[in-house]
Amino acid sequence: MIAELVPLVPLLAAVVLGFVPDRVIGGWMTIAASTAAFALACALPWQMGAGTLLLVDPLSAHMAILTSFVGMTTAWFSLRYIEIEMITGRLDALRARQYHVLLMAFLGFMLLALLSNNLGLTWGAIEAATIAAVLVVGLPRTDLAIEASWKMFVLCGVGIALALFGTIVLYLAAQPSLGPGLPAMSWSALAVAAPGFKAPLLNLAFVFLLIGYGTKAALAPLHAWMPDAHAEGPTPVAAVLSGSILNVALAVLLRVRGLMASNPDAISPGPPMMALGLLSLLLAAFALWRRYDVKRFFAFSSVEQSGLAAFAFGIGGPAAMFAGMLHVTLHTLIKAAIFQCVGRASQLKGGQKFADIGGLIASHRALGLTLAAGIVAVAGMPPFGLFSSEFLIMLATIRSWPWLALPVGVGLVVGGWALFNRLISLCLGEPTPNRGPGPALIDLVPAWLHLALVVVLGMAMPAGMVAWFTTLAGGLR
């Protein structure tokens, strides 16, 4: 019952919010709904089981908790952010209302996709989440925002179409073993019966699902929608987009990977995932050097980290899966914190180009220091957790594919170097003039919460969390 409520609460909130004209009440309702969704998601680990519609296993429970947590802090963050956007005239009252509706719909459909036990439902939920995301990116209604959302729609639409074809083929592969009807479309039944599937059909389905959902995971070469969507959409959405939709797609890919790995005759799913992941990592690491827009810059950094996670999942085995899951979790938390800071910084400085934002520590000490901490964290430096997960991924690489440690290392160093370069220009040096209101300290609390979690998870992970991640990694094949 609780599992049903997790996606249902935000979706119902989206419907109700459509009728709430008052922005402040709407904002608080968004906070309430996403907090409720997070609280319910936290109960999922005690609700394990597979139903007709929903599947609660460690993977879906973990991802649902993470997604709803980011959804909750983003809702907190949005309250003041939207207020300032309305004062400066970038959003009007109607758009602000649409924003809350779409944010909740996006969150609800992502949670549904994560918890779904049905190939078709997963697909439909991801499609609906994409539509909500496209709409919310185009919300500022500037030419550039509309172009970005159109580009996102075209690319993601093609990805979604390919994923549907893969879904149909996967059903076709499952049908002889499971018989016609719903069981042949349920993730839990597929996982049990996958060793008996016809390998050629399974291979064909894998290729389509990898490309299709890989588009949503922003894996190169189909990552092009991601930087535009981040740069032009409202900043809080960038925080959710960067973490959550990538995670949803990666979670689906992980399930497909599990099916492939358990079938002895199917092609090994690892190398294709590693290849796409490594390509994304390298491409994004070098692309980071030629960015002039702050949000676009961090979007490329998300492509890089998503690529690294896909690479780790490609290696496979408990150690790499542990590292990959930890990496996904920490990156989501860090990136959401960074985008929250970037959103405040661009409101403070009245622009989102690197040329507009400089010397943040001098002009707003707390904001500058928080952003600096976030950048250090995403560059994979201690004491932040990404250091541990990247270290573990490197270890796993050296153990199973020693030669690949070189390109992975190069990608990480080149990317990290670019991040430090920008850290200096953004946070240190002479401050650029302020053109808008700065954040109050309370506005930065969500970002601090995220970064504190990242430090704890990276450096002093409680035994219970270690056990949880070990169970999680052990359940994945």
Add this chain to the structure above:
Amino acid sequence: MGHLAYDAAHLFGGLVLALSFVLLYQRRLTAVINAYALQALVLAIAAAWEAWAQGAPHLFLTAAITLGAKAIAIPLGMHNFVRRLGMDRTLESALGVFPSMAIGVGLVALSILVVLPVTAQSHTLTREDLALALSVVLMGMLMMITRRTALTQVIGFMSMENGLILAAVSVEGMPLVVELTVAVLVLLAFAVFGVFFFRIRDRFASLSLDHLDRVGEGPR
């Protein structure tokens, strides 16, 4: 399934694919819309035929949705839009007619080569229809690449979805086909809605997606 049922299902699948080729070379926007409407009509007949042949009444619903929305409502709306905005002009294609046709033939060959060997143990009709459906999907992608305007890209996208529905109805016993049809329809409606209401034409003057390059990078 008897001979007639089998042959007819093939005929309709083949016709859908043939209309994908027609979509590739049409030179006028209204002609492209008509070709699309015809493809959706044939798809609706194919779905209805499968419903009868497989004894799966829910597929009639898919057929009805396809007929009502894709073969009638969306094309009518598009015609209206084109007439109002005076956009009925000759279209450019990034490739000429012959190269696009040649690539199309190559794509069909590719999908046959990909699908037939891997489905060796499946139902004969399913495997051949799947090959046809994959061809339609790939041709839709080709159209999205070669046709540069937003409206023709949307039509390419919709034609791609026709291929997906063809695949879904020809897989015997596939559950949730109707639900998937509706979900796909939402996506299509959204695409059409995007062109109409985001006023892509108003903003970009020519409905051409070349302008999208402006969202590129560079110190502006």
